Amino acid sequence: xxxxxxxxANPDPDSTLPYLVRVPLxxxxxxxxxxxxxxxxxxxxxHPVPVSEWPSDPRIVERVTLRSCARRGAAxxxxxxxxxxxxxxxxxxxxxxxxxxxxxxxxxxxxARPDVRxxxxxxAGIDELEIIVDAHERYRYKFAxxxxxxxxxxxxxxxxxxxxxxxxxxxxxxxxxADVIAAVERKSLSDLMSSLASGRLRFALAExxxxxxxxxxxxxxxxxxxxxxxxxxxxxxxxxxxxxxxxPTIPMVFCDNRALAEEWTYRYLAxxxxxxxxEAAAIARIGLPSLGDxxxxxxxxxxxxxRDPAAPTAPGDDRRDGSGPRPAGPSxxxxxxxxxxxxxxxxxxxxxxxxxxxxxxxxHSGPR
Numbered sequence: 001x002x003x004x005x006x007x008x009a010n011p012d013p014d015s016t017l018p019y020l021v022r023v024p025l026x027x028x029x030x031x032x033x034x035x036x037x038x039x040x041x042x043x044x045x046x047h048p049v050p051v052s053e054w055p056s057d058p059r060i061v062e063r064v065t066l067r068s069c070a071r072r073g074a075a076x077x078x079x080x081x082x083x084x085x086x087x088x089x090x091x092x093x094x095x096x097x098x099x100x101x102x103x104x105x106x107x108x109x110x111x112a113r114p115d116v117r118x119x120x121x122x123x124a125g126i127d128e129l130e131i132i133v134d135a136h137e138r139y140r141y142k143f144a145x146x147x148x149x150x151x152x153x154x155x156x157x158x159x160x161x162x163x164x165x166x167x168x169x170x171x172x173x174x175x176x177x178a179d180v181i182a183a184v185e186r187k188s189l190s191d192l193m194s195s196l197a198s199g200r201l202r203f204a205l206a207e208x209x210x211x212x213x214x215x216x217x218x219x220x221x222x223x224x225x226x227x228x229x230x231x232x233x234x235x236x237x238x239x240x241x242x243x244x245x246x247x248p249t250i251p252m253v254f255c256d257n258r259a260l261a262e263e264w265t266y267r268y269l270a271x272x273x274x275x276x277x278x279e280a281a282a283i284a285r286i287g288l289p290s291l292g293d294x295x296x297x298x299x300x301x302x303x304x305x306x307r308d309p310a311a312p313t314a315p316g317d318d319r320r321d322g323s324g325p326r327p328a329g330p331s332x333x334x335x336x337x338x339x340x341x342x343x344x345x346x347x348x349x350x351x352x353x354x355x356x357x358x359x360x361x362x363x364h365s366g367p368r
Contacts, residue, residue: 002066002081003065003069004064004065005023005024005066005078005080006021006022006058006060007019007021007022007037007061007062007064008055008058008059008061009058009061011055015033016035017033017034017035017047018035019035019036020033020034020049020053020055020058021046023078023090024069025070025071025076028051030051030076031048031049031051031054032046032048032049032090032101032103033049034046034047037062038062038064038105039088039103039104039108040085040139041107041108041139043102043104043108044102044104045101045102046101046102048101064080064082065080065082066079067079067080074091074092074093075091078090085105087105087106088103088104089104090103091103116260118259118260118263119263120145122147123267123270124270124271124274126270126273126274128149129146129147129148129266129273130149130150130151130163131143131148131149131160131161131162131269132150132153132155132160132161132162132163133150133151133152133159133160134152134158134159134160134161135152135155136154137160137186140159141265141266146266148266156207157183157204157207157208157214158180158184158185158208158211159183159184159185159186160186160265161180161182161184162180162270162272162273163180163181164179164181164276164277181211181212181272181273181276182211182212182215182268182269182272182273182276183208183213183215184214184215184216184269185204185208185214185215185217186261186265187216187217187218188218188219188220189218189219192218193228193231196239196240196243197231197239202246205247205250206247208250210349210350212276213249213275214249214250215250215251216250217253217255217264217265218252218253218254218255218261219255219257220256220257221254221256225237330360332351335356335357339352339356339359342359342363344356344359
């Protein structure tokens with residue numbers, strides 16, 4: 001008969017620890033109250049209780065078949081019989097003058113633990129921020145203790161996003177691009193290195209650049225890049241630097257651990273939401289083209305005058321090397337509106353094709 005670690009729902013409705021974990025050690029086993037079913041992203045506090053607290057008819061939440069479960073000193077090594085998340089350890093220690101028990105994994109044990117206390121103030125003064133979480137995000141941020149309402153939805157890029165008008169629901173494309181004003185791509189260090197080596201990160205940044213604002217947050221310190229054994233650290237550092245030069249409008253922020261990365265994500269999205277709301281009000285007052293209309297494909301081609309850098313220069317102007325001021329000309333929004341009025345197919349946002357600019361100039365240059 002296989003040895004199993006059992007996780008059941010805590011029948012006590014007043015307890016802040018919603019699970020009971022029964023560890024198959026000794027004749028009767030050990031029972032703990034816990035907050036989660038496995039230490040995936042952080043160490044879990046365990047409250048030891050008598051074996052008699054285990055319900056006679058438990059509502060089993062998870063059964064984990066074990067390859068081994070043995071005590072080693074002041075710790076219990078637990079090895080699950082599966083391909084991922086196999087190893088964990090239940091550690092008996094002392095803290096704050098009393099005995100404490102923590103359930104940790106190799107991943108959570110290696111995480112940096114800076115001596116900081118996260119702020120509780122609302123980001124940008126928003127009473128409740130709606131954050132869209134990509135439906136494919138496996139270990140999603142919970143934003144516990146934050147005035148956040150999460151909505152699961154498929155995103156074309158990024159893992160967490162906000163929209164300008166949450167009351168409108170999904171946009172014309174299901175909320176995957178048109179209504180998103182800012183997004184954050186979450187990366188663990190291992191995922192960052194593998195996606196950089198395979199080229200997936202380059203494509204991810206290209207997609208993020210289509211949004212008005214975007215960022216990449218890494219759940220680790222930058223110094224850990226240089227502590228790798230399986231890959232040359234210089235290759236990773238050079239690759240990250242090249243991507244930042246290629247897409248300077250997409251910051252890559254290294255946080256010490258997952259908790260700080262979650263905090264940064266929350267405050268970045270809140271700030272982007274407020275900025276976009278104020279910007280929309282200003283655009284409505286002064287009649288400027290929208291930010292989405294001015295955004296370029298990779299963030300490096302936008303200009304103050306709103307002209308597309310691919311647009312042909314005015315007749316007689318030979319300053320194609322970038323020297324001297326750019327001649328006055330129409331904005332991208334103006335040419336886009338003219339093209340639509342003349343039944344020319346143009347994208348809803350981003351750069352216009354050179355033939356569209358040529359058609360506009362041909363129509364407005366007059367006889368030569």
